[in-house]
Amino acid sequence: MAARRVGQKFVDFAAFAERVPPNQRAQFLALKSKSEAIKAKFTALPEKPKAIDWAYYRKRVPVAGLVDKFEKQYSAVNVPYPKDTATAAVEEQEKQMDKLAADFKVESEKRIAEYEKELAQWTTMIPFEDMTKEEFAETFPETLEQRKKYPHWPHYPYWE
Template sequence: MSRFTKPSINWVELEKLVAPDQKGKFFAFKAKSDAYFRRVESNPPEPPPIDWAEYKKIVPIPGLVDNFQTAYQAFKAPFPADTLTSQVDSQWAKLQEDIKKFVSEQQKEIDTATKEINRIKALPRFEDMTMETFFDMYPDVAIDPVNKPSFWPHNPEEQPDYKEPETKTKK
């Protein structure tokens, strides 16, 4: 197992993704993570070597230090086998397709919105637009006082030729 020398988390990019109301929890989590990382880094990567010859001189019982040395060198700390990385990698590969599809759909939405924004920006300023300009640009929405005069407030209910729509009632 190799020793990591720096955290693999890009905290700056991750912070950009955190909602403003969750920043406090994010910084608390980052502080705990940094504290854990500093604790791990404060320990040496390998345990300090044991001077077995010095112990053989000090310990009066013959063979005891040799037994400890063989037991110490035979001991391997149990480390769980990595059985989930392959599953995570396969799930990530499947998600990549969904992510690409989502990104392409959102790009279409972005393109549509950009076209609409550019269309709106191309319009004359509101202060410079006249009723005639508005009528030329939107003849279906604008008031046409020549061909179809109307009374204020220019909605269908207030016009002289307005007829109530017949409502069908269930019997």
């Protein structure tokens, strides 16, 4: 089967489809159909080409030695399989991206912990409608300068 020698790696289109944004869905489907068509062509090919029946041609070709000459030249032809020059680079990029993703995950978990702590503060806070000025000052100490500048907040002086 030709797929064994050519397509040793495959694309998981189900996992790929989950990550495709909706505006690029048509491009993804075109890529998938093109990939499936190429894969179908390769799987339809036999592993080895059909053997040539040289005896048949020896009987039919009137020139003596011509078929033997072609057979010798045909057997001498060696088509080299292309060398893989990209896999090492792709694997290196994959390792780098895995490291970047792991670092991003760690940083994201830190941010999530900070946001959860902040969310807990907001959910346990007294509602604004029920707060006194002193409770507001305790809850939001970063507004101290604003309160010193405008002691009657939210009523600002008309000249400013």
